[in-house]
Amino acid sequence: MTAEQFESQLVHLPDYFAHHVLLSVGALSLGILFALPLAGLAVRKPGLAGPMLGVASVVQTIPGLALLALMVPLLGRIGVVPALVALVLYSMLPILRNTVTGAIEVDANVLEAARGIGMTDQQILMRVRFPLAAPVIVAGVRTAAVWTVGMATLSTPVGATSLGNFIFSGLQTQNTAAVLLGCAGSAVLALSLDGLIRLAELAARRRDAKLAWTASILFIIGLGLATAPILADITRTTGRERVTVGAKTFTEQFILAELMADRLRKAGFDVTIREGLGSSVLFDALARNEVDVYVDYSGTIWANQLKRKDTQPAETVLEEMSAWLLARHGISALGRLGFENAYAIAMRRDRAEELNITSLADLAARSANLSIGGDYEFFARPEWIAVRDRYRMVFREERSFDSSLMYKAVFEGHVDAISAFSSDGRIAAFDLLVLEDPFSAFPPYDAVILLSESAAKNPDLIAALTPLVDSLDDSTMRAANRSVDLDHRPVVAVAHALSVDLPN
């Protein structure tokens, strides 16, 4: 961890923290708002309690990240909305369960008295059941608060800014400072919220108006301070045009997003970066104009969007892809960046020599005794399926890794081969051998700047980004990736260095 790394992350803290606070406090508030009436209904109609808690429990068993990811196709958008919906659903269970349990288990004598003196069902609920269940309900809210704050870090991949941005990009770029910052931030937030809720409960239990005021004022001040950066951002009237730059989940994408953001800021745009998005999530967001610009790879679009299984020369792929994108989604390809980031299968050089493997055909012949590692997407991608079928590979084992750990995994012998990215600096650093592809089963993967329909109508935006076309060759990109992944230089610094070298 270097001071430079730490400082480069610290500048994001107010913004990420503000978004995180708003997201988790918003989700928790809505969670309480929905869960309490539902619990009231379940208490009054006990037949509903079972199914209701059942559904909530099922939601809870869905892994957090999956629930968030699921919201994107369900709601047809990325960003705060799917994150908020998922977090609200998630926060409801502990509140619902505790409220129902607490309200049902109120002393029968007290309930009989409440009914006997002429309270309506609603009055019994509000004046007797809920107040008496308050300690249990508050315990549920506290659980929900801690869960929500924790899970909000997972909203980065669906395009909502949070402290998770530190964690996801930090893991990717091996920036421990960033990961720690994200963890510490959410821990501080979780503890503060928990403390405030406890304070509020204490005030209610002791009927201490002063304490209640203290808790409310602390909450309002805390919320105000924490979210000030967002409020400042919303109220800012610079008149500058807003542009959203997208990035997938790996280092190169972070660098390119920062690079494009740098260019756009210099051209007077107000830039937001949405990083850590999955390939298809990002593509869909671009098609919906939620993201204005990002870099994708021709082969990825070819296989995943055009669903092509054949392989064509790079020029053909690019041309057909561009025409299809425009016709089908209104997306424009501004142009190639100049480098290729192909999927390639790589092995440790000594292991390959030992097994006498130089090409995918050699690898296929021995695949039954070998294991292969890939990033999370790889084994589900059509390119891999095409390659596997073309060479008739049947590996003993397929293992998924975070792409930042893949190289280390093959280097340390956990797997025999990996799905490397050809522009990754770690291929050289770990002295890996990239296997030849004699059948050209992998499509070409030229990096291409893609513009959303609305961005394509913006001449200033196009002017700002056009100098990037054909400006980055393979070795430049590989060196940039390497500076981040191996030399642990901050992404921003590396992107800035690239930008400076560009012709204006």
Place this chain on the structure above:
Amino acid sequence: MISLRGVSKTYQGGVPAVDQLSLDVARGETVVLLGASGCGKTTTLKMINRLVDFDRGEIHVDGRNIADADPVALRRSIGYVFQGVGLFPHWTVAENIAAIPKLLGWSEDRIRIRVDELLARVGLSPDTYRERRPSELSGGQQQRVGVARALAAEANVLLMDEPFGAVDPVTRDGLQQELISMREQLDLTILLVTHDVTEALLLADRIAVMDRGRILQIGRPAELFANPATEIVERLLDMPRRQSAKLQSILHGEEPTNQGSSS
């Protein structure tokens, strides 16, 4: 004041809890429903403020058929002292007593005056007890608050379900005496449920002895002693008679004669 005509209630899948029961309680009268547990006396009481719905028959309170009344309004108009007291543990004594007046939308001032008046009436000093929580009271004090709560909205019909069951004999005696003086001052019509024969004898204008959902006999205590209608009634009343005889003999310094009394 309270009139039950041929009232029956059968709980789901059971024998009738209350079977063709008819009973009249006159204004200012105290009637005690006496019987063993499970005889249907509590169910009878609960039907009168519609805590339990009856299957057949008619119940009138103050001349009004309760089947036509809104149950919530009905319950607010009838004082009810619950077997388990059932004070609201999260409220102060004053808030507990104010429960029904508050539901009825009385003004704060009127409620405050009423609460203090009732606390004094049930023998609890308002300044000492107003702000206490039920958990800070003894069993007897809780019962007193329970009675005050039942009377708060100026109900003149009071239903009491084993009201003094959970307190020690000395406290019970005090509470019973207070109830007797209170009902005269307030002109209360009381229907009280108990399984304690002595309590029934001490409090009742008339006793209705119940068994298996029916009233075996109803009459003034002296009538029941003189002419027990059934063996059950006779056996029930024999117990206080024996106890009283024994007490007499102890008080007059004679050795007890019945077996198992000393060792």
